[in-house]
Amino acid sequence: MNVNHEKIERAVRMILEAIGEDPDRQGLVETPQRVARMYEEIFQGMRQDPKTYLSKTFDEAHEELVLVKDIPFYSMCEHHLVPFFGKAHVGYIPRGGRVTGLSKLARAVEAVAKRPQLQERLTTTVANSIVETLRPYGVIVVIEAEHMCMTMRGIKKPGAKTITSAVRGIFQTDRAARAEALSLINRQ
Numbered sequence: 001m002n003v004n005h006e007k008i009e010r011a012v013r014m015i016l017e018a019i020g021e022d023p024d025r026q027g028l029v030e031t032p033q034r035v036a037r038m039y040e041e042i043f044q045g046m047r048q049d050p051k052t053y054l055s056k057t058f059d060e061a062h063e064e065l066v067l068v069k070d071i072p073f074y075s076m077c078e079h080h081l082v083p084f085f086g087k088a089h090v091g092y093i094p095r096g097g098r099v100t101g102l103s104k105l106a107r108a109v110e111a112v113a114k115r116p117q118l119q120e121r122l123t124t125t126v127a128n129s130i131v132e133t134l135r136p137y138g139v140i141v142v143i144e145a146e147h148m149c150m151t152m153r154g155i156k157k158p159g160a161k162t163i164t165s166a167v168r169g170i171f172q173t174d175r176a177a178r179a180e181a182l183s184l185i186n187r188q
């Protein structure tokens with residue numbers, strides 16, 4: 001289902017009125033439609049399932065770490081509807097020849113990020129989607145982000161970074177495997 005443009009347009013017009021603006025002044029006339037188009041784009045993950053991307057696999061006998069790091073993402077804090085953004089690092093150890101395309105890991109991040117979201121849920125949803133589709137030996141997802149709701153308002157702490165991680169399978173039990181992945185993630 002696409003977003004309901006008409007409803008967003010009405011709501012944006014009401015917000016503009018509520019803050020004391022004139023929604024009919026020249027600069028704002030098209031703003032409700034622009035915001036509706038923007039919401040369609042930045043919430044497109046509502047209509048996407050990360051598992052459809054990840055389930056496209058090749059048969060490749062690599063049973064060691066695959067890590068895509070520094071995947072940039074933009075998401076929307078579900079509490080304030082302002083952005084949080086940063087980098088996602090996604091690694092897994094394939095099992096049984098189930099190797100997915102590298103871009104599919106980034107597509108999975110994108111699908112889950114483009115929703116009203118919490119950083120913790122973004123992190124665990126990406127990790128769980130990989131577990132459920134690829135059934136690998138292990139998954140590690142580390143996300144670092146800056147939250148605009150902590151930067152431009154409220155506590156106003158620009159530069160503060162939130163780091164979340166989700167580890168599954170062998171990364172939970174094998175300290176050497178986890179240390180290898182973390183050292184690669186942290187390498188400049």
Ligand SMILES: Nc1nc2c(ncn2[C@@H]2O[C@H](COP(=O)(O)OP(=O)(O)OP(=O)(O)O)[C@@H](O)[C@H]2O)c(=O)[nH]1
Nearest residue numbers: 077078079084117118119120147149150153154155
């Ligand atoms: N755990 C978590 N908290 C988040 C995330 N994004 C925003 N928050 C927090 O959500 C909380 C909402 O707190 P509330 O007290 O309900 O809202 P508020 O009065 O606007 O809070 P302040 O931001 O402290 O002014 C704030 O502490 C935010 O920092 C996230 O991804 N994960």
Ligand SMILES: [Zn+2]
Nearest residue numbers: 077079080149
């Ligand atoms: Zn927020």
